[in-house]
Amino acid sequence: MDNADVVIVGGGLEGLSIAWTLAERGAGSIAVLERDTLCSGGTAKSSSIVRCHYGVASLAAMSWYGVDVFENAEDVLGTDIGFRRVGYAVGVGEENLAALRANMALQRTLGIEVLEITPWEMAEHWPTMHLEDFSAFAYEPRGGRGDAYLTGMAYAGMARKRGARIRQNTPVTNLVIGKGGRVVGVYTASGDRISAGTVVLANGAWSVPLAAPLGIELPVRAQRAQIVMVESGERLGDAPVISDLVSLQYFRTEPSGELLVGNSDHASPEYVDPDRYRNRADDCFLETAAEKLAHRFPKWSNPGIVTSYAGCYDVTPDYNPVIGPAEVPGLFLAVGFSGHGFKLAPAVGRLTADLLLDGVSSDPAVKAEDFRFGRFAEGVALLSEHRYLGAGEMR
Numbered sequence: 017m018d019n020a021d022v023v024i025v026g027g028g029l030e031g032l033s034i035a036w037t038l039a040e041r042g043a044g045s046i047a048v049l050e051r052d053t054l055c056s057g058g059t060a061k062s063s064s065i066v067r068c069h070y071g072v073a074s075l076a077a078m079s080w081y082g083v084d085v086f087e088n089a090e091d092v093l094g095t096d097i098g099f100r101r102v103g104y105a106v107g108v109g110e111e112n113l114a115a116l117r118a119n120m121a122l123q124r125t126l127g128i129e130v131l132e133i134t135p136w137e138m139a140e141h142w143p144t145m146h147l148e149d150f151s152a153f154a155y156e157p158r159g160g161r162g163d164a165y166l167t168g169m170a171y172a173g174m175a176r177k178r179g180a181r182i183r184q185n186t187p188v189t190n191l192v193i194g195k196g197g198r199v200v201g202v203y204t205a206s207g208d209r210i211s212a213g214t215v216v217l218a219n220g221a222w223s224v225p226l227a228a229p230l231g232i233e234l235p236v237r238a239q240r241a242q243i244v245m246v247e248s249g250e251r252l253g254d255a256p257v258i259s260d261l262v263s264l265q266y267f268r269t270e271p272s273g274e275l276l277v278g279n280s281d282h283a284s285p286e287y288v289d290p291d292r293y294r295n296r297a298d299d300c301f302l303e304t305a306a307e308k309l310a311h312r313f314p315k316w317s318n319p320g321i322v323t324s325y326a327g328c329y330d331v332t333p334d335y336n337p338v339i340g341p342a343e344v345p346g347l348f349l350a351v352g353f354s355g356h357g358f359k360l361a362p363a364v365g366r367l368t369a370d371l372l373l374d375g376v377s378s379d380p381a382v383k384a385e386d387f388r389f390g391r392f393a394e395g396v397a398l399l400s401e402h403r404y405l406g407a408g409e410m411r
């Protein structure tokens with residue numbers, strides 16, 4: 017391979033969604049270069065929760081598009097990608113009730129199905145949950161849980177069918193700069209030069225050293241995220257995924273019946289080298305998770321921790337992605353998904369193809385300018401219109 021119309025650096029979920037969408041839309045020759053194996057980065061660790069609960073309209077609209085793709089995956093992507101429509105609910109205390117309702121109103125303006133339910137109604141789904149410190153839940157019956165790895169691999173398969181070339185074990189070491197400072201290709205670790213009309217960086221926090229020699233300082237860092245797998249000792253079934261904004265945790269059932277538990281308290285983020293971080297939860301994390309779960313499920317008689325692991329979010333200062341052209345011609349950025357890029361992925365492919373092929377977003381509800389790289393230099397953060405007290409920027 018010595019040239020392609022579009023070279024995508026990074027074979028994770030976002031790069032593969034972009035590859036398929038571009039191939040599907042006849043964008044010419046597409047190449048994906050992955051340094052390791054496909055979906056081995058943040059995608060492999062994803063909790064893969066699907067929700068449209070956002071205080072940024074563009075993100076809610078992108079998630080809603082994702083729901084449609086996930087529900088119809090067998091038609092769109094030709095296979096079961098593991099999405100299960102078990103529902104999603106975010107629960108808040110009195111202090112966040114107004115924000116919850118404002119976010120639901122925003123969702124409804126976009127046609128998103130969401131309803132407010134009481135803690136007692138939630139008890140029908142989660143009978144052993146302690147619910148008295150919740151005031152209300154925003155419940156999305158079409159939300160749920162998926163599988164980022166299966167979804168990424170489905171995109172890869174479909175992209176290949178459409179003629180995209182995907183190379184694993186092919187690290188990109190440098191971008192090639194041509195006349196007028198335009199990015200005209202990449203160099204790989206084996207010394208090969210691949211010319212490109214456009215290079216898309218879709219490689220998370222690893223994009224930073226590739227952009228730096230061009231004078232582009234990407235504000236993307238790797239933030240460690242710890243996950244605990246719990247055996248509850250009782251049959252949980254297909255209960256809705258819960259974002260618990262009272263205790264600042266989230267949990268979802270696994271197909272195996274175990275409970276996947278993650279942290280929603282980002283008051284003290286731990287920034288790490290994405291190639292060197294501890295892939296186990298720390299003891300203090302396990303203690304806090306156990307305390308929060310004991311509070312939330314006091315009736316569980318014999319719960320136990322099955323295992324734990326850690327992944328990295330590729331976070332930006334406002335915890336929202338950069339999707340758009342870089343400051344230099346020939347370079348496009350799709351990075352910084354900040355721990356919520358799974359459900360956005362179908363729309364990321366669509367928006368990237370829209371911008372590369374037509375220059376504008378095809379969905380009026382998705383404002384491309386929201387995701388521009390320049391917002392950081394301008395000091396205009398992309399933030400929720402209705403923020404939750406205590407929940408940080410992850411909302």
Ligand SMILES: Cc1cc2nc3c(=O)[nH]c(=O)nc-3n(C[C@H](O)[C@H](O)[C@H](O)COP(=O)(O)OP(=O)(O)OC[C@H]3O[C@@H](n4cnc5c(N)ncnc54)[C@H](O)[C@@H]3O)c2cc1C
Pocket residue numbers: 025026027028029030031049050051052053054055056057058059060061062063064065066164186187188189218219220222223241242243326327328329350351353354355356357358359360
């Ligand atoms: C613990 C955890 C829980 C999450 N939970 C959710 C959730 O519930 N819901 C949700 O919506 N999102 C969630 N996310 C976020 C979501 O999974 C990610 O945003 C998404 O998977 C990121 O995909 P990506 O393609 O941008 O990055 P990655 O999957 O990290 O892919 C980037 C790829 O680039 C490759 N690469 C790096 N450098 C180079 C190079 N120089 N040359 C070639 N290849 C290179 C890497 O090997 C990697 O495969 C979670 C993430 C984590 C870590």
